Structure formats: structure tokens, C-alpha cells
Amino acid sequence: MEAELEMIEKNNTWQLVERPFNKPVISVKWVYKTKLNLDGTVQKNKARLVAKGYSQKPGIDYNETFAPVARLDTIRTLIALAAQKEWHLYQLDVKSAFLNGVLKEEVYVEQP
Template identity: 50%
Template sequence: MSSTEPRSRKEALLEPDWIIAMQEELAEFERNMVWKFVAKPKGHTIVGTQWVYKNELDESGVVIRNNACLVAKGYSQLERVDYDETYAPVARMEAICIFFAYKTYKNIKVHQMDVKSAFLNGELHEEVYL
């Protein structure tokens, strides 16, 4: 595993481990059928994308996985033109605290898991062009 997080796509493309991480991310998009290539439509704003590179570490700080995420540059949208609201499917700390209090009260065993590409399960009600 590459221990250095690249600062750009150009740097990432020099490391085989990061290329694999990017390929895995794109394969998830394809597997989940969340996008398709189309001609640039007239009159629609195109939202740019950017790669974000992070090392996943174990509890002792050793790199266990290179993680590459292709993210939309939502900040390039214009209010009242391109979007109504932004949303990220993450739990609020209050909800987590309530969950753990209930788990303790009911003596329920809890397991943690990392859901890769969880954001791909959200539904959009409009077309977005990247």
C-alpha cells in the first residue's frame, strides 16, 4: 500500500495502488448502474468532479487500504439555478447516542461495518450532469 496520499490526480496516476483504488471506485459506479455516458446537453450546467485520496489506517496507524473517491464539486452550483438543497446521508451524533443508549438498555450486541459507496443508494429526483 502506498503510504503517501497524493495531492493530485497526476500524482495518483504514478502509483499503481492509487490507480487500483480509482478503478475500484469507478467499478462501484458501474456495478450500481448510477451513471451513463451521454452527450453534453444544451442548456444544462455540468457539475465538475474531483478525486479525493485518503489512506485507511488500522488502530496502530498502519495503512491497510488506499481509498479514492470521485466527488462532485457541488460548490460550483448556483443557488436558485442548479440546486434546491444539499444532503449527505450521515448519522447525526445525537442519533448515534440515542442508538447506543437503547442498545445498552436492551443489552443488544452491535457490530460495525463500513458500507462502501453507501451514497450510491440515495435517490435523485432530477438529472445531474457531471
């Protein structure tokens, strides 16, 4: 949990403000996951702080949503092209990439 909160603070994900009485506030919860090794032993425990966005109402709390992910047919095309051209493929994971989005509107979230 400490690592998650450190990453949130490091990325300036939020700013502590007085709770507004005229704005909806989204509550949060902790989600825990245990990552296992192939032999079944515990590799590490992970904790993620998630906003309960499912409580928001379209047209009231937000107007549109967007998730920057590639379509499956685009990925398949790129892999086929790489195979044809004998290119090397590499994979990467951007840790806490979801924390780097910029919002145009103000969103209020409860403190954990």
C-alpha cells in the first residue's frame, strides 16, 4: 500500500483540498492481489487504490470516457508485418501509466 501511495504522490495524481459540499465525491477502495511463482510460493503482494467510478452517472458526473489502448486488429497487423520483415519485437510495461492522464474537469475523490 505504501508503494502505491508513493507512486500516486510522485506523479502528482491528486491535490488535497477541502471537501466541496456542492460536488459529488467518488469513494475509493483497496484491491489486493497475491502474485505467485510457478511453484505456487508467494512472489509478492500487490495493493492498488481504485476509485469507485461505477457510482458516477453519465451526463451528470462525466460526459465522455477514453482509454488509450490499441485495437486487437492493429496489434495483429503489426505482428504480421514484423514477421514478414523479420523485425525483432520487444515488449514493455509502463508502471503506473494510468496515473499520468490529464483531466479537463475537476474530480473529487475521498482520501484513503
